[in-house]
Amino acid sequence: MDNNALIKIDKITKVYNMGMTEVYALREITMDVKRNEYLAIMGPSGSGKTTLMSILGCLDSPTSGQYFLENEEVGSMNDNQLAEIRNKRVGFVFQTFNLMPRANCIKNVELPLIYAGVPQEERIERAIKALESVGLGDRMHHKPPELSGGQRQRVAIARALINNPSLIFADEPTGNLDTKTGEEIMHLFYELWKNGNTIILVTHEEDIARHARRIIKLRDGLIIDDYINQNPIYA
Amino acid sequence: MKLFEIREAFGQAAESIMANRSRSFLASLGVIIGITFVILMGWVLSGLDSAMEDSFKIMGVDVMYVDKHDWAGGKSWKDVRNRPNITLEQANKLIKSLKDIEIAVPVARIWGSQVKYENTTYQGITVQGTTYDFGLTPGGSIEYGRFFSQNEDEYASDVICIGWKVYQTIFPKGDALGKQIKINGQKFTVIGVITQQGTTFFDFIDNICYIPLKSFLKLYGKYNRSYSIAVKAGGIQNLDNARAEVEGNMRIIRNLKPGQQNDFSINETKAFEEQVATIRLVVWSVGIGMTLLSFLVGIIGIVNVMFVSIFERTKEIGIRKALGAKKRIILMQIIMESTILSFFGAVISFILTSLIAYLTATFVVSFVPQVSFLAPLIPFDLLLIASIISIVVGIFAGLIPAIRASNFEPVIAIRYE
Numbered sequence: 202m203d204n205n206a207l208i209k210i211d212k213i214t215k216v217y218n219m220g221m222t223e224v225y226a227l228r229e230i231t232m233d234v235k236r237n238e239y240l241a242i243m244g245p246s247g248s249g250k251t252t253l254m255s256i257l258g259c260l261d262s263p264t265s266g267q268y269f270l271e272n273e274e275v276g277s278m279n280d281n282q283l284a285e286i287r288n289k290r291v292g293f294v295f296q297t298f299n300l301m302p303r304a305n306c307i308k309n310v311e312l313p314l315i316y317a318g319v320p321q322e323e324r325i326e327r328a329i330k331a332l333e334s335v336g337l338g339d340r341m342h343h344k345p346p347e348l349s350g351g352q353r354q355r356v357a358i359a360r361a362l363i364n365n366p367s368l369i370f371a372d373e374p375t376g377n378l379d380t381k382t383g384e385e386i387m388h389l390f391y392e393l394w395k396n397g398n399t400i401i402l403v404t405h406e407e408d409i410a411r412h413a414r415r416i417i418k419l420r421d422g423l424i425i426d427d428y429i430n431q432n433p434i435y436a
Numbered sequence: 437m438k439l440f441e442i443r444e445a446f447g448q449a450a451e452s453i454m455a456n457r458s459r460s461f462l463a464s465l466g467v468i469i470g471i472t473f474v475i476l477m478g479w480v481l482s483g484l485d486s487a488m489e490d491s492f493k494i495m496g497v498d499v500m501y502v503d504k505h506d507w508a509g510g511k512s513w514k515d516v517r518n519r520p521n522i523t524l525e526q527a528n529k530l531i532k533s534l535k536d537i538e539i540a541v542p543v544a545r546i547w548g549s550q551v552k553y554e555n556t557t558y559q560g561i562t563v564q565g566t567t568y569d570f571g572l573t574p575g576g577s578i579e580y581g582r583f584f585s586q587n588e589d590e591y592a593s594d595v596i597c598i599g600w601k602v603y604q605t606i607f608p609k610g611d612a613l614g615k616q617i618k619i620n621g622q623k624f625t626v627i628g629v630i631t632q633q634g635t636t637f638f639d640f641i642d643n644i645c646y647i648p649l650k651s652f653l654k655l656y657g658k659y660n661r662s663y664s665i666a667v668k669a670g671g672i673q674n675l676d677n678a679r680a681e682v683e684g685n686m687r688i689i690r691n692l693k694p695g696q697q698n699d700f701s702i703n704e705t706k707a708f709e710e711q712v713a714t715i716r717l718v719v720w721s722v723g724i725g726m727t728l729l730s731f732l733v734g735i736i737g738i739v740n741v742m743f744v745s746i747f748e749r750t751k752e753i754g755i756r757k758a759l760g761a762k763k764r765i766i767l768m769q770i771i772m773e774s775t776i777l778s779f780f781g782a783v784i785s786f787i788l789t790s791l792i793a794y795l796t797a798t799f800v801v802s803f804v805p806q807v808s809f810l811a812p813l814i815p816f817d818l819l820l821i822a823s824i825i826s827i828v829v830g831i832f833a834g835l836i837p838a839i840r841a842s843n844f845e846p847v848i849a850i851r852y853e
Contacts (some may be wrong), residue, residue, distance in 0.1 A: 211736065248743070255847045260846050260847040260850070261759055261845070261846075261847040280762075280763055281762050281763060284757065284760050284761065284762045284763070285760065285762070286756060287757075287759065287760045287846075288759065288761075289760070293758055295850070299751070299754075299755045299758070299850060300755075301752065303455065305452065312756070312759050313759045313760050315444050316759060316760040316761050316762070316765065317760065318438060318440055318441075320440075321440075333577075360759070393639075404636020422831075
């Protein structure tokens, strides 16, 4: 095994039981991701890219196959163990932001720290730092409905970063944003990558995927292409 | 379970309740009614108990009455009716024979009599003829004036000691002593007022008027009546001894053969206890039925709202799980919410019942004197019990929705709109 790999998956299969029929979302996928990679998973809807992200992000378990995250087998972990992995090693950024609408930015960002058992003072301190790092230092006490789409996504990114995760997942992070705001968010991801983070981007948009350094294309649950992007945006 | 998890769950739960105030109130309505029943029931029962205790203290727990009849009415009516009367001679014989007691006095009674004073007539009193030493028993304790003396007793003086209710009814202004009242056409001078002894339940005791036994016999005739003997054992520890002596001696006096049943009854203040026990049972069984029913409704109400609440927040729960919330955190958050709902219902019940208790004891009592045994305050231990019940109800009501919510698949829940 390549010990330098952050992620290593071996023959991962995911089957959904839809009543009488079985739907194969992933078919024996094998791949690995190194530290500080900037990877885009591409594919049309139904290709299995979201399923793959869910399994890599420990939101879901594979039907069969092995998944090593930092040399640790997580494919067979129970719910609580997976919750801990999600809490400490993974950060998520979603298309629909998925913020708590009634809580202000600090409360939203500190949420993973609450589940990690970090004391309140430290939580707030770190949440403020994270919000400042995404350029929201002056919006910390606002609630999500009072923010623009781009600002909301920045809150979500701050939340994803708060626990210093090993890798950050971004599921169509610009899907609900206009082009200009989307571009700003993508620039933020670029900076995160530059600072040493590992980023896995899930998208069906070519323009967005072109920010990544490596692109994997899925179709019908299979990897049909895996290549290095020779002309990334923000080179 | 760590402290920060509890604090977090509490905060989330409180926030969720505050965001849906009217729904939360409706959900806890069943619990409000249920807890209100529990508290009111306990309040009435504790009122009964303390009223009974007060009466016993005054009447004396070491006093027994030898009667033809059984107060509790346990024996068959036919048997009792056919018992021979206790004659005055038998009563005096018994009194003379008793050694291991403090005082024993003969008593003759007329029920359902009436007194007249000027233009006032008071119906339903009991005239009791007895000897001067009845004044030494708790039943003859005097509030104003004095009990009649041995002389007055000997010479059949027309003097009377009136019961507390009689006093209050025919002498509303006080000043009863020295006044002349009429019983059965005969004038009596009031020389004493007996201390209040009854409560709502034994108020007939305060309708008793005492006259010297000889005056009684002069007024009503000596024969054809059954006498009672009031016996004060002299301390509750001597009650068993005294009862045994009374029973043994009375059997001899009545010429009963071994194996033959007693043809008299030894009545103790305990007999009242049985009477109150019946009332208790009625209050309790009605109360418990209502309580169980309303708790059932209460639990269903909360379970229902919790289900609505968790499905409404499926996405939120999904996000929390995606960010690392473990099952037990979600579980606790939901249970905390249902528990707060239920406890909140209990708090409303506390306020409600305290108001009811206060108004009953200060306001209603002036219209319905029968409720005077009820205290103006809800006993603290009742509030404690009700709090615990409400918390248990909350935990139970939250359990199933909480398990459901904690088992949401994060990957599905997070995409739920």
